[in-house]
Amino acid sequence: MTPAQLSATVLAAVRDVFLARGLDPAALPATTTVERPRNPEHGDYASTLALQLAKRTGVPPRELAAALAERLGQEPGVKSVEIAGPGFLNIRLDAAAAGELARVVVEAGTAYGRSDRLAGERINLEFVSANPTGPVHLGHTRWAAVGDALRRILTAAGARVDSEHYTNDAGLQVERFGESLYAAATGAPTPADGYGGAYVADVAATVAAAHPGLLERPAAEALAVFRDEGYAVMLAEMRASLERFGVHFDVWFSERTLHAGGAVEQALETLRAQGHVYDADGAVWLRTTDFGDDKDRVLVRSNGEKTYFAADAAYYLSKRGRGYDRCIYLLGADHHGYIGRLRAIAACAGDDPQAHIEILIGQLVSLLRGGEPVRLSKRAGTLITLDEIVEAVGVDAARYSLARSSTDSPLTLDIEAITRAANDNPVHYVRYAHARICSVLRNAGELGLYRGTDFRPGLLAHERENVLLKSIGEFPAVVATAGELREPHRVARYLEELAGEYHRFQSTDECRILPRGDEAPTDLHRARLWLIEATRTVLANGLDLLGVSAPERM
Structure with missing residues (x-):
């Protein structure tokens, strides 16, 4: 039961x-x-x-x-x-009713833990959203792990989720990136407020090689090519890095399309029709203070230039126009000011900020090696890149370690600690429990012992068996709660508790899974194979929700 x-x-x-x-x-x-x-x-x-x-x-x-x-x-x-x-x-x-849970889990397989708790809700989940002016760095990496885990968990809870990356490919930072590439290609100093790091020279060389004679063209023309082609090269690198990390976005949304397609102008008209746009001092404003923002926001400056805020408004309306019931934004630690203004945009558009928009702010993450801060990237200069993190610790250790802590608090990861094959390393502890079960199942097969179909759940009457069953039974509620509260770390902490219960069960002499010596296999041995297969299923399903592999051997 x-x-x-x-x-x-x-x-x-x-x-x-x-x-x-x-x-x-x-x-x-x-x-x-x-x-x-x-x-x-x-x-x-x-x-x-x-x-x-x-x-x-x-x-x-x-x-x-x-x-x-x-x-x-x-x-x-x-x-x-x-x-x-x-x-x-x-x-x-009674033991039979409690033990029957093992059959439910084994027969459900990968579906165990899924529910319809959030069925009918269509969610747009935006995370990472890195500017295409540099590699994906450590700060983005935390949101990549947490955001993708949240996508998996919300889907498992029954929601229809589209993950989306918003690419800020319009505005001053893209122009500065193009200028930095041009400077690197011509041997000129990096412009003020430009981008440094070896990656800039690499991208500049790639663009120049693809366009022979580019440096002989007029400066303005060459700059435009470096800007547009460099952005494309950088974006392709970002996508490749994220895919290697196991993060796939359903939508890559370009800020440029908002301007080119007239979406910004349409957004201004929509907001004006709602009665919250006004003109003052030659500029166009949105009266966000009516909805809790600390000040009204400029949509169009007095020189006619549209602000980033105008694009933010158009982007939110684009999401709602595409049919999403709830728009969830996962933003970095330096984006606290966005909470009020984005909620105000929703309110000004006639939406309910409590129902239609949600902003989550993640705190900073840092890396240590041997207790000392990790040196900055050779390629990215002032940044530590996602690719370097993966090279240092691997995808599984990085994703699990980044997702197992609440994003409300800063996080420090020690490279040596999260790659150590020891029980005090949570990712190793959980994955090893799965591998250990797989080993026992292989050993059982070598002895000619299999679960079969004649399962007698009432034989699982030992206290350790009962505790393990109850722990397995909590998994669906943990997944649903993690989705409702947007807290993937609940899944990780649950898996650590489940792994602990399995290790205690397996080490209890009265709960021997395999027969010893010439002992003939019994129905109790087979019942325990059902129990450990159910445990293995839950560990695998939980790790998959975090985007972490469940190894059969370690």
Whole structure:
């Protein structure tokens, strides 16, 4: 019996109690949940439903709990129900009902953990959104790992998610990048506020090689080629780096298209029609202070030049126009000021900022090697690149380590610590648990021992087996909560707890999985193969949600 099935059983039982007592069924919730008690002595699962309903019905909570306990005790698979405190229900399942979860997980396979919790919601998830003026760096890398994990988790929770990269390929920074490339190609000094690093010379050389005689052309013409071609080269490098990191974007959105296609002008008209655009001092303004922003924002300067904010407004309206119910922005630590202004854009457009837009801010990340800060990139100058991180620690260690901590706090990663093959390294600990199970299953096959189809779940009666089953049962709720709260690290921390429960189970002599010596295989051995295969399935599914591989050998 899964926690979800038990929750449904509890709700059905309380409906029967209401019917028998003549209570108003309108007081019943549409759904309920059960939770694992912190103290295992209090049972397998606990329900607070009687407490919740007591106020609505006027029935004393312990009286309602007693009626519900009596009804629940009649359900197949429920071993006992005890009342605790003011009306808590502590529920114990019999071994057969608890062990049946292993069959559910194994038969569900890769689908286990998925739900329809967010079904019907269409989400645009924007993250990384690096300027095409340099390599993907360490700051982008954290959002690449977290953003892609969040995409996978939201999808697993039933949402329809499109991941999107917004490319700032219009404006002053692109012009400066083109000037920097031209300077590198001609041997001139890097312009003020330009871009340095060996990668600039590399890109300049690539552009020049693709256009023989380019440096003999008029400076303005050559500059335009370096700007446009250099941007294309850099963008291709960014996409390749992210793909190597396992991050694929459904949409690569160009800021240039907003201007070229008239989307910015259309956005201004839409916002003006909503009554929030006004003219002052020769400029065009959006009255964002009406919706909590600290000041009104300029859309068009007095010289007729459109601002970045105008493009931001057009971009948000583009997303909503493409049919997304919710637009989630994952932004860097230096973008706190965007929270108010983006929410104000949504409000000015007639949307509900609580429902249609969400801005998540990630804190900085730094790297150590042997306790010392990692030196800056030879190629990127002032940056540490994604490719260098992957080369140093690998994709799996990088993605897991970046996704396992809340983005609310700065993160420091020690290269030696996250690549060490030791139990105090979380990514190794979790992946090793999966590999260890695969090894046991291979050994079982060599002994001619297989799960088969005759599974006897009631044999899984040991305390360690029960704890492992309950841990496995939590996975769907963990995934759903991680999606609802936008916190992929919950999946990682859960996997570490599950790996710990497996290692404790496997090291318990009374829970031997394989027969010893001349011992003949029994139904208990086969039942435990079902249990460890269910554990392996959950570990693999959880790692996949983080974009991390689940090795069969380590």
